Amino acid sequence: MKLNKREWMALAAGLLFGTAAAFYTYQRYSPGGSSERGDLLDLMPADSSAILFADLGELRSAPFLMELYTWAPPPQADEDYTKFLNETGFDYERDLDRLAMAFQKTDQDSTFFAVAEGRFDQQKISALARKSGTTERPGGREIFEVPESGGTKKITFVFLSNDRIALTDRPNLGQILSAKKPSDEIAEWRARFERLAGSPIFAVIRQEAAAGEALSSQAPGGLRSPQLSAMLDQLEWITIVGKPENDGLRVVAEGESTSEETTRRLADLLNGILSLAQAGLNDAKTRQQLNPALREAYLALLKGADVSKLDRGDTKSVRLAFEISRAFLESARRSAAGSGSAVPAKPGDTAHAKKGGHT
Template sequence: MDKEYAQFVRATGFEYTRDLDRVVLALIPKLPANQTVALAEGRFDQQKITGFALLTGKLEHQDGAEVYVLPAATNSGAASFAFLDANRMALTDGPRLAVLPPRASGGLAPDMRERISRVAGSALFAVGKVGPVPENFAPGGLRSEQLTHLMHSVRWFTLAVRPEGDRMRVVLEAECDTPENARQMAGTLDGLRLLGQASLSDPNTRKRLEPEALRLLDSLLRIVEVSRDELRVRLVLELTPEMLGSLPRMIAPKTPVTSPPLR
């Protein structure tokens, strides 16, 4: 356990694996700088948490709300939080908490609410409205006018993750502006899947990849399903325990091997 987090647990009695029920993250790009806001629901001892925060931070009144602002730490910038009620709090990675006023309709916009309702039963989900795509869009250095056009056609995305037995079902969905663009998107993705399989069969590619990475990529390309439903293009993966176990090892940075000094 991290030393600072252990100190926080001792002082406040809050331990996230036990006391945190759910978290919603939102990226707000329209502020002077991008800001991430988290809404957390669980069991909080407000008196202990605010007391701990005031040891190094301060209390401010922002837009009529009591906001606790914490100074920048060694490995992170300033942060702030506010309690919304006894069991909910909002946190952000900046000194000013974006307290969004409720809409006149009483909650989220209807288009966002409709899309969230489709995935809200998942263990983990994300919903986002896609902004403008740069004209020089080139994922992995691959520049394609057709791919850029198709990315411009995407209006929404959703991600849903749900455990099924010992497997993890992952569904990523892109919503296009027209059925024709959705059809082209599905065809392009399926073509890229086949191209990836052919690339992994190339001896030069196999030499450049670690055996574990090669097995994982080969498995992912074989099991991924591409489908389309009117405006929506869907990618579905069912990750096995073996795949889930190898992902952290692939993501973790490699520790360089250094030779001992010569004597």
């Protein structure tokens, strides 16, 4: 049986940030400290293009996300994953606690390195890997290599402890783990991680060509803008963080540049896009075509969005903050199910987006 990434990452399929819901919590992280989160992030390669962190244990306990999960359509059963679950007993929805993933962009491809923490049956997982692939013992540590289903790459993984696995689709897992990281690059990543302390899912992106285009392409159609894409490509760093608050999800995106002119123009552009989006929702044609409740939910989200500028010392930042409320999700759910359906409202659907910065 060939194994795919979902089986060995166990969350890669569940990590969606394609937008709402995607990045969150991550309690206090202090550089050089012994926190589990800090330990995971310290293992990420310093030459990464982007690093993503998720505390699944914390996210599972957030009422907003638990409700979001119940509203979401159930995932399609996957035959390979079902076999994997039956043979190893590992269920990522239940047993995966924390995940840190680093992505490295090359000329024609993108690779990943991840460290996962959870409840693993090392004996069962190792036995399955030996049947499906090969093993080697550099330095006395058993490293497993298994074929990726549907592709030519191989997934390599190793148990760092009973509750921690490192895995990658790069060919040099041992070198990645033992590589000495440049102190200046580590300091740059840590500075961003520290700012995001207190949030259970986040992404930090070190800017490269076409990153702006990639992020802009994920925006809703009405918010896509070639000008915005070009502006994002001028940023050195982009961070995106989500944090459950009360009965909503607070999302904060921040872009950094050494040029104050760049951040000023980006702030003006974002404010302009928000104004145009509100005007579009108030258009007579839109009023006729869009479900009234969904339109009001969009308006509440846009009116609550806040664009601000920050001085980070060496860099200047632009921050966009908004809140996705239960009312917004309920309106979207009703609209998707059919605007005429009589679906009972969830209790407490009175949350509104609110302004305010991320600390």
